[in-house]
Amino acid sequence: MNAATTQKHPLDGMLRTDRIPHIWCPGCGIGTVFSSSLIAISSMGTDPMKTAVVSGIGCSGRGAGYVNLDSYHTTHGRAIPFATGMKLANPELTVVVFSGDGDLFAIGGNHFIHAARRNMDLTVICVNNLNYGMTGGQAAATTPHLAKTSTTQRGNPEGPFNLPLLAYACGATFIARWTMLHTRDLTQSISEALTHTGFSFIEVLAPCPTGYGRKNKLKNSDLLKVYQEKAIIKNGANPAETILDMEQGITLGKFVEYDRPTYADNYKSVNCD
Amino acid sequence: MEQTLILTGAQAAAEAARLSRVQVVAAYPITPQSKIPETLSGYVEQGALKAEFVRVESEHSAMGVCIAASIAGARAFTATASNGLAYMHEQLHWAAGSRLPIVMPVANRGVGAPWTILNDCQDTISQRDTGWMQFYCMNNQEVLDLVIVAFKAAEKLLIPCMVCFDGFLLSHTYMPVAVPGQKEVDVFLPPYVPFHTMDGDNPVNINPVVTSEPIPDPDGVLSPGYIGFRHRLQKSHEGALPVIRQAGREFGQVFGRSYEDPLFGYRAEDADFVFVAMGAIAGEACEAVDALRQEGVKAGVIALRIYRPFPALELYQALRHRRVVGVIEKAISYGYEGALASELKAAFYGKGGPMPLISNYIAGLGGKELPTADLVEAARQSITAAQNGVVPEGAQWIGC
Numbered sequence: 001m002n003a004a005t006t007q008k009h010p011l012d013g014m015l016r017t018d019r020i021p022h023i024w025c026p027g028c029g030i031g032t033v034f035s036s037s038l039i040a041i042s043s044m045g046t047d048p049m050k051t052a053v054v055s056g057i058g059c060s061g062r063g064a065g066y067v068n069l070d071s072y073h074t075t076h077g078r079a080i081p082f083a084t085g086m087k088l089a090n091p092e093l094t095v096v097v098f099s100g101d102g103d104l105f106a107i108g109g110n111h112f113i114h115a116a117r118r119n120m121d122l123t124v125i126c127v128n129n130l131n132y133g134m135t136g137g138q139a140a141a142t143t144p145h146l147a148k149t150s151t152t153q154r155g156n157p158e159g160p161f162n163l164p165l166l167a168y169a170c171g172a173t174f175i176a177r178w179t180m181l182h183t184r185d186l187t188q189s190i191s192e193a194l195t196h197t198g199f200s201f202i203e204v205l206a207p208c209p210t211g212y213g214r215k216n217k218l219k220n221s222d223l224l225k226v227y228q229e230k231a232i233i234k235n236g237a238n239p240a241e242t243i244l245d246m247e248q249g250i251t252l253g254k255f256v257e258y259d260r261p262t263y264a265d266n267y268k269s270v271n272c273d
Numbered sequence: 274m275e276q277t278l279i280l281t282g283a284q285a286a287a288e289a290a291r292l293s294r295v296q297v298v299a300a301y302p303i304t305p306q307s308k309i310p311e312t313l314s315g316y317v318e319q320g321a322l323k324a325e326f327v328r329v330e331s332e333h334s335a336m337g338v339c340i341a342a343s344i345a346g347a348r349a350f351t352a353t354a355s356n357g358l359a360y361m362h363e364q365l366h367w368a369a370g371s372r373l374p375i376v377m378p379v380a381n382r383g384v385g386a387p388w389t390i391l392n393d394c395q396d397t398i399s400q401r402d403t404g405w406m407q408f409y410c411m412n413n414q415e416v417l418d419l420v421i422v423a424f425k426a427a428e429k430l431l432i433p434c435m436v437c438f439d440g441f442l443l444s445h446t447y448m449p450v451a452v453p454g455q456k457e458v459d460v461f462l463p464p465y466v467p468f469h470t471m472d473g474d475n476p477v478n479i480n481p482v483v484t485s486e487p488i489p490d491p492d493g494v495l496s497p498g499y500i501g502f503r504h505r506l507q508k509s510h511e512g513a514l515p516v517i518r519q520a521g522r523e524f525g526q527v528f529g530r531s532y533e534d535p536l537f538g539y540r541a542e543d544a545d546f547v548f549v550a551m552g553a554i555a556g557e558a559c560e561a562v563d564a565l566r567q568e569g570v571k572a573g574v575i576a577l578r579i580y581r582p583f584p585a586l587e588l589y590q591a592l593r594h595r596r597v598v599g600v601i602e603k604a605i606s607y608g609y610e611g612a613l614a615s616e617l618k619a620a621f622y623g624k625g626g627p628m629p630l631i632s633n634y635i636a637g638l639g640g641k642e643l644p645t646a647d648l649v650e651a652a653r654q655s656i657t658a659a660q661n662g663v664v665p666e667g668a669q670w671i672g673c
Contacts, residue, residue, distance in 0.1 A: 075356055075385055076303075077331065106330040107301070107360075135302035136311065139328050151302075151314040151328055158328065 014038040016068050023062055027213070027220035029180035029206025030060050033127050036183050036204075037098060038067065040190035044094075051094045054083040056108055059134045059208075060100035060127040067098075077108025080115045083122050091264055094123070094194060101128040101142040105161055109141065116170035116199045118263040123193045123200045126163065127180075129208035137211025144246065148215040160244070164255055167201040168239035174200035175239060175256040179227040180207075182252060189254055198262050205250065226250075275457070275528070280450040282443035285413040286352060286378040286436070287312035288450075289420030291322050292458040293376075295350035296465075299327040299338035303357040304390045305440035306380035310352060332357040336364035336375075343373035344479060346470035348424065350375070354440055355382035358396045362403070365433075369404025369506060371480060372468070374427035376420060378436045380444040381552065381603070383639040391640025392440040394552060398604035398612055400435070404506050406513065407581040409551035410438040411537065413448040418524060419578070421453075422532050425462050425520040430513050432506070437580075439553040439603075441640070453528055461527045513582045535579040536587055540566065544573030545596040546656055547629070548648070549588075549617060551577045554601055554637060561648035572652060580613070585620040593621070595629040597659045599652055603637045610668040611635055630655070632664035636671040647671050 009015070015038075024030050041051055053071040055064035056079035064071035074082045079099045087095045097104075104112055104126050115122060131149050132138045139149040139156050142163070146155035167175050174196040176189040186204060193200035207213060207223040226246050234242075235253040242251035261269075280288065287309045290298065298317070300310035316322035325342075329335045332353050339349040353361060358379055368375050379397050383389040397407060408423060410416045416438045423434040438444065469477075486498045497505070518533045525531025539559045541547055546565070548558035555576035565572035575591050577584065592598055602611035609615065614633035621628040632655040637643045651671060655664045 073388060076360065107332075109330060132302050135304055135307045138302040138307065138311065141330060150307075150311045151326075152318075153315050154318045 011035060011038050011042075014042055014068055016066055019066055022066055024059060025210045027207060027209035028059070029129065029204075029208075030063070030127050032180040032183060033125065033186070033204045033206055034063050034066070034098070036187040037096065037125055037190055040187050040194060041069075041096065043191060044194055046094055050092055051096065052086055053096045053098055054079045054086065055097065056099045056103035057134075058100040058103050058132065059129070060098060061103055063098040077103055077106070077111065079103060080108060080111035080122070080124065084115055084120050087121060088264070095121075096194070097122055097124040099126060100133070101126055101130070101163075102132040102140045105163065106141045113166070113170045116167055116172040116201070119171055119173055119198045119260055121197055121199070121262045121264060123190070124202070125190065126201070126203050127206050128163065128203050129206050129212060131208060131212040133208045133211045137208065137215055144244075147212070149212065150215065162239070162242065162244065163201075163203045164242050165239040168256055171199065172201045172256065173198035173258055173260055176201075176254040177203040177205070177242065178252050179205040179231065179250070181224060181227050182231070185233075185252070192254070192257070196257065198259065205244075274454040275451050277449050277451050279447050280413055280417075280452075281308065281445055281447055282410070282413045282416045282438050283308035283380060283445070284312060285417040285450050286420055286438070287316075288452055289417045290350050291316055292453060292455060293350075293421055293424050293462055294348065294459075294464070295322070295324055296347035297325045297327065297339065297342035297349045298351065299329050299335045299342070299349075300351045301329055301332045301335050301353070301357060303332070303354050305382060305444040306352045306354045306378065308444070309378060332361045333364055336361045336368060339375045340364060340368050340371060340373055343368070343375050344371065344471065346465070346467035348465040349373070350377070352378045352380070354380045355384055355396045358400060359384055362400065365400055365403040365405060367480075368433045370502065372431040372506070373433055374424070374431055374465070375433040376423045376427055376436065377433070378416065378420060378438065380440040381437055382440040389639040392442055393603040393638045393640070394437065394439070395604040395638070397435055397437045401581060401612060404432070404510075405581065406432050406434040406510075406517070406579070408434065408436045408579055409577060410436065410443065411553060411555050411576060413443055413446070413450045414530070415578070416443060417450055417452065418528070418530055418532065421458060421462055422517070422520050422524050425523070426513070426517045428465055429516050429520070430509055431468060432509055432513060437552065442553040451528075451530075457527055461524060510582045514579070514584060517579060517582075532578065535577065535584040536591055537576040537578060538591070539574040539576075541573030541575050541591070543571055545571045546652055547572070547592060547595050547598050548574045548601055548652070549577070549592070549598055549613065550574065550601040551580055551613065552603070554603055554643065557643055557645065558601060558648060560645045561652065564645055564649050565652055570652070570656065577613070583616055585616070588617060589620045589624060592617075592629055593624070593627055597655050597664065598629045598631045599655050600631060600633045601648070601651075602633065602635055605635050605668060614668070630659045630662070630664040632658075633668045634671050635668045641672050643671065
């Protein structure tokens with residue numbers, strides 16, 4: 001495209017535009033979640049020099065490569081420990097983890113539970129597309145029971161995590177779930193999570209038409225319709241009562257926000273400066 | 274009945290696992306090997322393969338499942354690549370130390386950082402010292418055949434085996450592959466008879482903490498110390514080559530493609546200059562040899578199909594009367610040179626008599642294209658230098 005005719009995008013200042021076009025497929029939901037995250041970060045008015053983005057493996061993991069901030073694309077599953085080290089080394093930083101369900105809850109699942117337990121002051125945004133998208137749509141720890149994937153061609157025999165409940169049980173102090181259709185609520189939740197002190201977790205449901213959609217005979221718009229029609233917005237819902245069921249409903253909202261000492265607070269209380 | 278199909282390397286590996294009647298498959302997706310577990314999960318679901326397919330949450334867990342399955346007496350299989358293999362590293366030592374004949378194709382891919390999904394062999398070369406056997410394939414037929422041969426040898430030796438083949442260059446490239454019939458494979462590779470199995474009536478404790486010295490176990494039998502167990506593994510490796518050769522010979526008797534020779538030669542018989550390589554890069558070296566021959570240079574290729582156990586004597590015998598050898602590698606031991614070059618030089622140590630000048634070229638890391646012209650130029654460089662009795666010192670990087 002001729003540079004003179006290229007339209008400016010309002011978020012261009014937040015992007016490494018030389019890396020655009022991005023790798024995300026047509027119909028993918030990651031871009032919308034990414035935009036919401038960038039809008040929330042820019043609207044905070046914080047110093048971009050003091051904001052860093054960390055991601056791990058997979059399609060969502062590419063986010064760190066597109067954002068025009070200090071960013072790091074860690075290896076498979078290691079976004080949270082990297083972000084933990086970054087935050088401890090420089091507590092003034094706002095550290096955002098932008099990654100996918102496969103990275104954060106399978107190969108990196110161990111790190112999530114411990115960072116939540118410690119109440120590390122991180123904002124973790126998880127794009128949940130219900131499968132390992134980049135490697136070809138295999139079953140993940142978030143794939144619905146009986147859903148078809150390239151490694152469960154007759155249906156997934158396993159059940160998925162309930163991510164908000166997992167986060168709550170582990171000690172996260174801010175927990176929300178939205179879909180990529182609920183962009184205003186999502187952006188609002190990310191903004192609040194960024195200002196919340198402690199471990200913040202936001203799950204965002206996003207379609208993967210190339211992987212999950214194709215295997216489950218869902219057209220690009222089908223999963224969006226489900227997300228629209230089955231959404232049950234229930235702020236303050238008990239995480240144990242939230243559901244993610246394509247037939248019965250999908251509980252969305254800001255479920256949890258409370259304060260307790262962060263890892264840094266507790267660390268200071270037992271260690272001399 | 275054998276039939277010829279057009280398969281990728283990943284599909285060939287999956288077909289080999291099916292024909293080997295693997296009983297437990299545990300795998301985690303990582304490019305470029307993901308098609309192997311995808312294909313096998315489909316076979317398990319369709320009933321075409323009577324196996325348990327375990328969708329684990331990481332490569333570390335994949336090898337953990339395979340170790341447990343193998344201890345329980347099952348023929349266990351997984352596949353991985355790159356950082357997945359690196360993440361498995363600890364469990365690789367456990368598998369070899371436990372003497373479990375697990376077979377694992379690895380679709381060779383560069384290791385981060387920086388990120389790459391493209392091919393080189395640093396992933397498997399970095400696992401050289403875990404006690405696993407390592408085979409390297411030049412084409413998709415070898416991928417299929419060597420997985421089956423690997424099971425045969427591994428189960429005899431009680432040593433696990435990686436079957437390494439270049440990511441994308443082989444894993445995603447379609448080639449005609451002769452797929453043997455199940456009946457014939459069953460004859461070549463009968464069901465796995467484990468050295469021991471789990472038996473609820475006679476519970477055993479596997480892999481207890483050992484001391485440095487031999488101690489009597491509760492039954493009074495003297496059990497080796499740690500070094501004793503490790504020595505047994507090394508002794509088994511030292512005696513492994515004849516067993517692998519035997520398995521390769523028997524494979525040839527049944528299927529007409531013998532893998533008795535751990536080396537593959539191309540126009541090497543009268544060659545003064547020989548490329549030494551492993552995997553798909555050996556195929557590229559064959560192209561360079563054809564070009565060099567047109568110039569009147571007596572060039573050839575000797576490729577290793579087996580890297581661990583290291584065929585030192587075979588290499589010595591194949592290369593001792595050559596003038597110049599160029600070792601082409603897609604991996605490096607940082608701070609020195611390519612591991613294969615070092616080991617090849619060591620194969621001549623203490624033998625006396627003539628030996629070739631040996632140069633070392635590092636190429637193709639992270640999918641970097643290796644044009645035939647560059648290999649031809651490398652050969653010319655080594656041959657010219659050799660006229661003065663030397664070759665370029667240290668690892669020479671092609672394409673940097």
